[in-house]
Amino acid sequence: MRVGMVCPYTWDVPGGVMAHVRDLAEALIADGHHVSVIAPAADDAPLPFYVTSAGRAVPVPFNGSVARLAFGFLSANRVRKWLREGRFDVLHVHEPAVPSVGLLACWAARGPIVATFHASFQRSRAMSVSAPVLHTALEKISGRIAVSDAARKTLVEHMGGDAVLIPNGVTVGRYADAEPLPGWGPDGGVIGFLGRMDEPRKGLPILLDAFTRIAPDRPGLRLLIAGPGDAGDVLAKVPAALRDRVGILGMVSEQDKARAYHSVDVFCAPNTHGESFGIVLAEAMAAGAPVLASDIPAFNKVLGEGKAGALFVTGDAASLAREAAALIDDPARRATLSAEARLAVRKYDWSTVARDVVRVYETVTAVAAGGVEEEQATRVPEGARATGGEAR
Known part of the structure; x- marks a missing residue:
């Protein structure tokens, strides 16, 4: 045809x-x-x-x-x-x-x-x-x-x-296997984000707020950010004492995007609205990354009402901080979510x-x-x- x-x-x-x-x-x-x-x-x-x-x-x-x-x-x-x-x-x-x-x-x-x-x-x-x-x-x-x-x-x-x-x-095979990025995990303490850094509805400021709440009590916790935008503007929203624990990749190739998903212990999608599906969720799921996402309807459905990924209250940095801390501190739950995600993503x-x-x-x-x-x-x-x- x-x-x-x-x-x-x-x-x-x-x-x-x-x-x-x-x-x-x-x-x-x-x-x-x-x-x-x-x-x-x-x-x-x-x-x-x-x-x-x-x-x-x-x-x-x-x-x-x-x-x-x-x-x-x-x-x-x-x-x-x-x-x-x-x-x-x-x-x-x-x-x-x-x-x-x-x-x-x-x-x-x-x-x-x-x-x-x-x-x-x-x-x-x-x-x-x-x-x-x-x-x-x-x-x-x-x-x-x-x-x-x-x-x-x-x-x-x-x-x-x-x-x-x-x-x-989603091309599941493209994300299923990849080496982590140099210098990154997963090592039990990496939260990841992928999206336009300067687009409010992608929710990066909410994640930055949550990170500053939980990072001081977890010296090994780091944040890996990929996507277009001004790195200086992002770092300005992070306390000076925590800035060396934030890695900003900027725009990445398809190959490095797959590697980024394999470099995190929790992939976070803090989007606030305007998402009808959530392709980044499907990609992260294909890579086996444990997912934490806002509970907007589209994300809720892709994650099987929380079975294939954790959810937090949309726009609520305190809720995101609680859920992220719980996942970082619970390797067994992360492993369960990873396995469920790999199964759930096959239909996509x-x-x-x-x-x-x-x-x-x-x-x-x-x-x-x-x-x-x-x-x-x-x-x-x-x-x-x-x-x-x-x-x-």
């Missing part, structure tokens, strides 16, 4: 949706499908052979974060060219409601179109205002996937319709998830008259033209 896949967020910066698209594409290619991905990216960015650049992205505030999107005439022209040359059997658009390449692809194409919805949020004024514009694109979608109950609820409440539930995937392996996605492809192509074609006259709504910018 020839699959055209659209990633709305820049390929240059790691993120959950980008990782989902990358791993799904590679799983499908490994199964013998032809896959081509289009995504925002700098023209000189090193891209995998299956990725086409839709143009350089611009940062836009979205869902409590800063998303890097491409939405303008240059990107629209590249999308149309990609569609013409791809001759796809099915078009798979991720986050079609985001003002980026996926929305442009929906406007520019007709035929079998599948969309995956990732985001979870309670209210969105921007979504309400832009609903008429989005409808012109979303009405073309013939198959809908939500990665979680939270993402499905967001879809139903904000855009109508329903979706089949297919969770995020791409070998299983990709097959479920292909079934959706087969359903929408079976009822279509042909493959994906370019719309000969694409009418971009006036409201959308006003929002279209392009990085130069």
Whole structure:
């Protein structure tokens, strides 16, 4: 099957949706499908052979974060060219409601179109205002996937319709075995964090607060942080006496990310909101790292209501400190959680998830008259033209 896949967020910066698209594409290619991905990216960015650049992205505030999107005439022209040359059997658009390449692809194409919805949020004024514009694109979608109950609820409440539930995937084998990073554990006293350091909803300040509460009584306790952001700003939030016990890696490669998961005794995900699944949890679980996470609904479900990982009260540094201290002081419980996590994560392996996605492809192509074609006259709504910018 020839699959055209659209990633709305820049390929240059790691993120959950980008990782989902990358791993799904590679799983499908490994199964013998032809896959081509289009995504925002700098023209000189090193891209995998299956990725086409839709143009350089611009940062836009979205869902409590800063998303890097491409939405303008240059990107629209590249999308149309990609569609013409791809001759796809099915078009798979991720986050079609985001003002980026996926929305442009929906406007520019007709035929079998599948969309995956990732985001979870309670209210969105921007979504309400832009609903008429989005409808012109979303009405073309013939198959809908939500990665979680939270993402499905967001879809139903904000855009109508329903979706089949297919969770995020993780390449379990990529994380199952790796050597720890030089100078790090697990040695009974390492707590780990992976995420954007400067993004409040990722919850790093809550973890830093908890660490300063429990570290003085545990001289061997250390904190390992990976992800983009300003290391100086992070260390400024830690008492001077504890700063030498905080390691900041910055952005890491996929290989070093796997090694980081194997370097910790407890992996902490203190996210406060806006997570519909929690791919970092699945990755840590695949590595066998004991997980401690905030009890937001998405994390609660992935961790089996606390069976495959410990939970603390969202946003509560004191609760996080108590649970982290209990885990650090209890090697037997950490071992139990590690074993449960390795078992629970198997259902999220791409070998299983990709097959479920292909079934959706087969359903929408079976009822279509042909493959994906370019719309000969694409009418971009006036409201959308006003929002279209392009990085130069």
